[in-house]
Amino acid sequence: MPPAGITFTGVRVLAGERQLLEVPDLHLTEQRISVIGPNGGGKSTLLQLMNSLIEPSYGHVSVNGLDTIDAGSDVRQQVGFVFANPAAQLVMPTPLEDVELSLRGRIKNSRERRAAVRDCLEHLGIADLAERSSHEISAGQQQLVALATVVVLKPRLLLLDEPTTLLDRVNAGRFMHTVEQMCTAQQIQIVTATHDLQLAARAQRCLMIEDGAISLDGAPAEVITEYIRRTDHASLPA
Numbered sequence: 001m002p003p004a005g006i007t008f009t010g011v012r013v014l015a016g017e018r019q020l021l022e023v024p025d026l027h028l029t030e031q032r033i034s035v036i037g038p039n040g041g042g043k044s045t046l047l048q049l050m051n052s053l054i055e056p057s058y059g060h061v062s063v064n065g066l067d068t069i070d071a072g073s074d075v076r077q078q079v080g081f082v083f084a085n086p087a088a089q090l091v092m093p094t095p096l097e098d099v100e101l102s103l104r105g106r107i108k109n110s111r112e113r114r115a116a117v118r119d120c121l122e123h124l125g126i127a128d129l130a131e132r133s134s135h136e137i138s139a140g141q142q143q144l145v146a147l148a149t150v151v152v153l154k155p156r157l158l159l160l161d162e163p164t165t166l167l168d169r170v171n172a173g174r175f176m177h178t179v180e181q182m183c184t185a186q187q188i189q190i191v192t193a194t195h196d197l198q199l200a201a202r203a204q205r206c207l208m209i210e211d212g213a214i215s216l217d218g219a220p221a222e223v224i225t226e227y228i229r230r231t232d233h234a235s236l237p238a
């Protein structure tokens, strides 16, 4: 059995001469991890390294024992990515067709494929949306459909990059509750980058990233308290 979790070893990401992120040594095995920190700190860069959307300039990232460069396509099969804006992930007229599109390469038989789609929508509590217009459903519903297009592929790791930015508090809470229930049931690891500190507090481990480095790493309550302390101070007018 390959080692579970995500490992960073001697990782540096450069854009030209500029260093965007440095992660010398990190091993993430907790089921729910949150990543917080100021704009431009490097949260999205960290997530994108985990599904080989970005390759490290130095060092290695591995997911469940697979190197993200040497085994990039295998890693992408294990990793699902949900972005802030669901509209970027929904391209078909209806949720049913969008989720089915994800499965085209996996299940050739159309009846089996439809059944798998309906099953997934059912699990996420959005079966009633299957044939609605994707453009007419609410932002919260669209985000659940975007999630469905990813989880129908049964990833082992789910990366959420500011997934509740466009949602109100009630829908944000519902969305994360659905994600957490499903991921716990299916043993999917979740890494969530977010500015929503209530959401970040729901994780088992929290990383704070600023200026391209992990500055705090530990229990969410402690990391978040320290983040608030530092930023309260910084946000006071001179």
Ligand SMILES: Nc1ncnc2c1ncn2[C@@H]1O[C@H](COP(=O)(O)OP(=O)(O)OP(=O)(O)O)[C@@H](O)[C@H]1O
Binding pocket: 015, 020, 037, 038, 039, 040, 041, 042, 043, 044, 045, 046
């Ligand atoms: N393709 C790129 N080329 C050059 N620089 C980039 C690129 N992508 C991101 N950066 C820079 O890398 C740094 C980290 O950006 P990143 O998007 O990871 O931060 P973030 O913490 O997710 O920010 P935010 O909270 O604003 O989404 C920023 O300085 C950004 O300008």
